[in-house]
Amino acid sequence: MNNGISAEDLAKLLRDEVKRFSPGERLPSSRALVERFRSSPVTVSRALAVLAAEGLVVTRPGAGTYRARGPAVPAVPVRPADTSWQQIALSAEGAGDAAPRTVDASGVLATLTAPPPGVIALNGGYLHPTLQPEQALGAALARAARRPGAWDRPPMAGLTPLRAWFARETGGTVGTANVLITAGGQAALTTALHALAAPGAPVLLESPSYPGALAVARAAGLRPVPVPVDADGVRPDLLAEAFAATGARVFFCQPLFQNPTGTVLGAERRRQVVGIARAAGAFVVEDDFARRLAHGGPLPPPLVAEDQDGTVVHVTSLTKPTSPSLRVGALIARGPVLERLRAIQVVDSFFVPRPLQEAALELVGAPAWPRHLRAVAAGLRERSAALLAALGRELPCAEPEYAPSGGYHLWLRLPFGTDETALTAAALSQGVAVAPGRPYFVAEAPAPHLRLSFADTANVDEVGEGVRRLAAAGASIGLG
Template sequence: MGHDSTERITADLTRWVAAAAPGARVPSNRALVARYGASPVTVQRVMSDLAGRGLVESQPGVGTFVRVVRARRPADYGWQTSALPASEHRGTSVSSTQTTPAPDSIALHSGYPSRELLPERLVRQALARAARAPNALERSPAAGLPELRAWFAHEVASVTPAGLGAPTERDVLIVGGSQSGLSSIFRSVVGVGRPLLVESPTYWGAILAARQAGVVLVPVATGPDGPDPDAVARALDLTGARAFYAQPNFANPTGGQWTAERATAVLDVVTQRGAFVIEDDWAHDLGIDAESRPLVAHDDAGRVIYVRSLTKSVSPAVRVAAIIARGPARDRILADRASDSMYVSAVLQTAALDVITQPAWRAHGRSVRAKLADRREALLGSVLDTIPAAHVERRPVGGFNLWVRLPDGTDVDQLAVECRGRGVVVAPGTEWFPAEPSAPHIRLNYAASDPARFDDATSVIRDVLAAHAR
């Protein structure tokens, strides 16, 4: 076991200890050896390091536990009640997808892929080269590096039909991840107190960003083929909304993709009412049975504000995304970015551009598509074979997620708590609905965990469901 692996195990366990409750039992050394494929000596060294830093404590003959730190006097934050304004956003702002599971858990809740699905060698080499680049220690342009902006513009231009004006480098803004970009768009294009149409269900992070921006959410039901264009028209007319946030390709959480006919119809509806579509193409590089069909490629009037991220396909450590917007909307978003984060690290932009322009990037994409297909089939088959009460409306055509409906009346939040207690971490579907959920769902990620453990995970979900039914 090399030095790098020891550091990785130490970092992983440190994160878990930080998120765990005081007094929680740490998995046994034997379990950690099996999980990480490490030697007993390496695991013992890591545990000694954690103990030496005061993070864990051992009880001979009993086990190792997260250290309980007893403060002499609890801090009093009561003064903040008067200093902070009233908030409509009570409760946690951290999604269940962001929680850190125990090291030996089966993690089906994550929004990210496992390392074997990332171009790790390309990323490491690109970061090393970027750190030596002449601009590594300089401030990058507010709109982003011109070469990277040109690459994103070309990606859309390459699928733009003849006769339509394709976006140019000037229309592209580089942002530090799509979440940051959505926040800017909601603030600068929609505005505080203004209505925003959103698909239901939809990405939990967009719901959170919109609410934090003071935007009023207007849900529109959607399915595997997209929303009903007539329903979109009625919602725009009824509310006066002038923007619609949507995921036409490989939607999170459903994995669905709008049909070409429905995409055209929705764009026509929006155009007739002088509104925007905010298109989130988060999984552009993660198609399985289909290619992404960006709506922005069929718009040359600035109706579509397009967001595409590289975080899920290049690396979570390379938080780089692009916004394509035209006209005054582009200038408003740029002004918001300048006041918020000013610019994105030139090192990260340079590394991202390095990866996506390597010949091996395309080959990696083909490999990932095959691996995602295998993982999807493994988890889907396990769910359908093991959990008779579960229903999956449509096999996802891209992305990472299986959207599983459970029997009416299932308390999915409680189910998630009980599954976690038995070593399986799932995401309750309540987070993906901007209003009351239409039905109980859980979202399962087939890209993050070892497929060999899928049957164990679905068996736990089945048993917890059965206990609830009793």
């Protein structure tokens, strides 16, 4: 039986208890801890692992857990380190730098940071554990570990069967040779922007756009330039103007269930966008992060599947529909650019660990994989409908401009004059975490927004409760 205690909370309780034991003395068995705290064996194991990592205990397989004999923490240094010099070293730019490099992860951390206990996460970027294929992942890892050579060095471009799977999933004329395995979508995006644009160069992005792309561009010393979107995706007329005005050679976009708006690039615009980029001698970096998060119904093919001239560099990943820790994705490209992408990845990280690649291959080849995708589609569809209904009932002034048929979030336009920061803080105090809209814009935002995610919620009841708490937060600052 599990009383809901987390591994972190159990570790805190045990941390004080360990002090009552002598160095080298044996602690109660894991079974005794399970019975005493009415917790699960997995929770107890994780709590003990935390204490072992802190140097408080030593675990001996088959013998038990003992209080460590040495000090748990290093001695405090006599003089605090002076690292103030780094402020100059990290900020000083050379005379030839066209754009300062700034590393701002705040927009990404808004969706990665776990909320405090009891807070409903309407800001998450990954599936709730109840939607993750934990059993299938565990089975895939176990089978992968038994494969011959599972711990050998993989081919630099990735395991050939896994590359072939990504090629088949993409369709069109994409072949195995066009695929490079990456450590997830974010790593693929980082590699792509480093490969395609030199420091100081402009890079075009949809506006609003994914904060992770903005962070990568700025960290690489690129100059992000916004191109507005409407209900049908990026506007081709403004995209052409942006290419002409800036001389940019890269356009980053998310044609399917765009983050944060949820829009899908229309059929005619798909052809226009690729044609405009080709005419400008530029690349389109297509982030297809949400293809396996559709709620049902037919989907347009990826832009890269219909591109014969090497204009599109495609980014895809298995992370979003599975687990944040299955960081396996792919870059797909045609022509000499693929060799540059491969070279940059080798320099940055060598290769993706083979056990992860083997596990991913086992997962997508198992009968459980299509069943999991159907379960994810149903779960997201239910949560999306619950979120829309709750907003209409509890907070009608913040209804979304667009209700997507895929993905895991809604983009809310707030009444003019609404203070996003105040609303976000008030929401957290009411027990619900939401993402403010400002980090999604390159330049000044045209209006205040919120992004609400429903992926990291346990069920539709939690979605409804989250909106009720958000409405209470809005009322506390005069929103209504």
